[in-house]
Amino acid sequence: MDFLRPASWQEALAAKAEHPAAVPIAGGTDVMVEINFDHRRPEYLLDLNRIGELEEWEADGDTVRLGASVPYTRIMEGLRAELPGLALAAHTVASPQIRNRGGVGGNLGTASPAGDAHPALLAGGGAVEAESVRGTRMIPIDDFYLGVKRNALAPDELIRAVHLKKATGPQQFSKVGTRNAMVIAVCAFGIALHPDLRTVRTGIGSAAPTPIRATTAEEFLTAALEEGGFWDNGKAVPPSVARQFADLVAGAANPIDDVRGTASYRRHALAVMARRTLGWTWEQYRGKQQDERNQPCA
Amino acid sequence: MRVTFTVNGRRQEADDVWEGESLLYVLRERMGLPGSKNACEQGECGSCTVRLDGVPVCSCLVAAGQAEGREVVTVEGLAGKDGRLSTVQQAFVDAGAVQCGFCTPGLLVAADELLERTPEPSDGDIREALSGNLCRCTGYEKILDAVRLAAARTGEAV
Ligand SMILES: Cc1cc2nc3c(=O)[nH]c(=O)nc-3n(C[C@H](O)[C@H](O)[C@H](O)COP(=O)(O)OP(=O)(O)OC[C@H]3O[C@@H](n4cnc5c(N)ncnc54)[C@H](O)[C@@H]3O)c2cc1C
Ligand code: FES
Ligand code: FES
Numbered sequence: 001m002d003f004l005r006p007a008s009w010q011e012a013l014a015a016k017a018e019h020p021a022a023v024p025i026a027g028g029t030d031v032m033v034e035i036n037f038d039h040r041r042p043e044y045l046l047d048l049n050r051i052g053e054l055e056e057w058e059a060d061g062d063t064v065r066l067g068a069s070v071p072y073t074r075i076m077e078g079l080r081a082e083l084p085g086l087a088l089a090a091h092t093v094a095s096p097q098i099r100n101r102g103g104v105g106g107n108l109g110t111a112s113p114a115g116d117a118h119p120a121l122l123a124g125g126g127a128v129e130a131e132s133v134r135g136t137r138m139i140p141i142d143d144f145y146l147g148v149k150r151n152a153l154a155p156d157e158l159i160r161a162v163h164l165k166k167a168t169g170p171q172q173f174s175k176v177g178t179r180n181a182m183v184i185a186v187c188a189f190g191i192a193l194h195p196d197l198r199t200v201r202t203g204i205g206s207a208a209p210t211p212i213r214a215t216t217a218e219e220f221l222t223a224a225l226e227e228g229g230f231w232d233n234g235k236a237v238p239p240s241v242a243r244q245f246a247d248l249v250a251g252a253a254n255p256i257d258d259v260r261g262t263a264s265y266r267r268h269a270l271a272v273m274a275r276r277t278l279g280w281t282w283e284q285y286r287g288k289q290q291d292e293r294n295q296p297c298a
Numbered sequence: 299m300r301v302t303f304t305v306n307g308r309r310q311e312a313d314d315v316w317e318g319e320s321l322l323y324v325l326r327e328r329m330g331l332p333g334s335k336n337a338c339e340q341g342e343c344g345s346c347t348v349r350l351d352g353v354p355v356c357s358c359l360v361a362a363g364q365a366e367g368r369e370v371v372t373v374e375g376l377a378g379k380d381g382r383l384s385t386v387q388q389a390f391v392d393a394g395a396v397q398c399g400f401c402t403p404g405l406l407v408a409a410d411e412l413l414e415r416t417p418e419p420s421d422g423d424i425r426e427a428l429s430g431n432l433c434r435c436t437g438y439e440k441i442l443d444a445v446r447l448a449a450a451r452t453g454e455a456v
Contacts (some may be wrong), residue, residue, distance in 0.1 A: 037339070
């Protein structure tokens with residue numbers, strides 16, 4: 001094995017171009033487990049820890065460009081207002097020690113259906129900035145997950161950053177597991193209201209071969225909210241709408257039975273999480289609407 | 299490969315390190331610092347917790363080469379130079395928070411960092427900070443007692 005330690009991003013891209021089979025290592029919280037247990041013996045390890053810009057974010061305009069290696073702890077602490085869904089999801093990852101090392105770039109690299117960043121990225125409508133010596137391309141998050149632990153990166157590409165619109169409305173993340181820490185999701189659900197676009201987006205984790213959106217549920221809810229004028233009148237979402245949304249979310253999943261739970265339990269839990277998180281986010285949205293209405297005119 | 303980094307304030311070097319080796323292995327097997335324990339090698343138990351540039355991490359999941367040039371603090375670095383136990387260590391002894399002791403080094407490093415960051419932690423803060431450290435003996439109550447005790451003593455000392 002060889003250990004490559006590029007000192008800059010350009011060097012890292014050059015190393016990846018020269019050795020496409022090299023395995024990047026950022027926080028190491030996925031890679032080192034595989035090496036410790038002899039599940040992987042890469043010819044080259046490509047250490048990304050010396051590349052400072054991967055651990056920074058830029059939030060000047062209306063999107064956040066989140067460096068691939070920003071650890072979950074710093075997302076939780078520093079991006080709660082801009083990226084609430086991702087910050088909530090980050091807080092559910094493993095333990096403080098793991099959150100101090102692991103980040104979204106590694107979660108995307110592994111592309112596990114159980115990765116907690118994915119539902120938040122899908123609901124937020126993010127894009128992955130992939131770069132190689134050939135150039136940069138933006139991969140919409142909807143096109144990133146190709147199969148179980150397979151993603152859309154080319155062999156010579158590295159993830160530079162993730163681009164995610166700053167929240168324009170409430171976002172939530174919910175995850176089912178046996179403990180409040182150190183759990184791989186039995187299943188997970190992310191939701192983001194986009195009042196600017198009058199749409200709702202979702203993300204489902206651990207309930208299909210890849211992280212997925214519940215597109216039919218999104219379309220149904222978006223139409224129901226529009227029809228009832230809910231974005232403007234700020235009324236409560238009728239229980240029948242919430243129920244149908246929940247059923248459609250459960251229907252979008254394609255779960256399996258495994259040691260963590262059965263397929264039918266996952267479907268059931270997804271419906272419950274969908275209904276609850278819709279309730280939480282919509283109440284938050286309504287509260288804000290009312291506050292704005294109660295403001296005296298200038 | 300050769301790996302050089304600072305451990306508990308001293309520059310240390312290890313030769314013939316295998317590229318896939320963990321920081322934990324280098325500390326224990328090459329630098330004679332067996333305080334950090336190896337219980338799971340997969341990030342689940344926290345018994346290998348050390349501070350890397352001040353931040354608590356599982357040393358079993360840091361590749362040795364990633365520690366190059368950086369600052370590592372292990373449980374061996376907590377006590378004073380004269381061998382006097384640190385506040386957190388003494389509190390663990392006094393509260394009876396140590397049984398077999400296998401989890402203790404990781405818990406000490408995690409608790410020490412918590413109190414540095416949050417000198418008056420709530421029970422919620424303590425639980426969260428220690429949520430990555432497993433103990434199979436104590437049932438955690440005495441560990442929580444120990445951290446509360448250490449916090450109280452730190453408060454008195456100021
Ligand atoms: C005990 C334990 C508990 C865990 N619990 C959770 C959990 O609750 N939720 C969860 O989602 N995950 C969990 N994980 C998995 C892991 O922590 C996450 O997937 C994390 O996001 C990985 O980030 P990393 O930086 O450590 O990745 P690494 O291990 O460094 O890399 C992971 C993969 O991504 C690739 N990669 C890394 N950076 C880049 C880049 N810039 N460009 C291209 N490829 C890259 C690597 O080559 C590798 O294939 C857990 C892991 C452990 C050990
Ligand atoms: S040995 Fe590192 S976490 Fe268990
Ligand atoms: S004292 Fe034995 S594992 Fe904690």
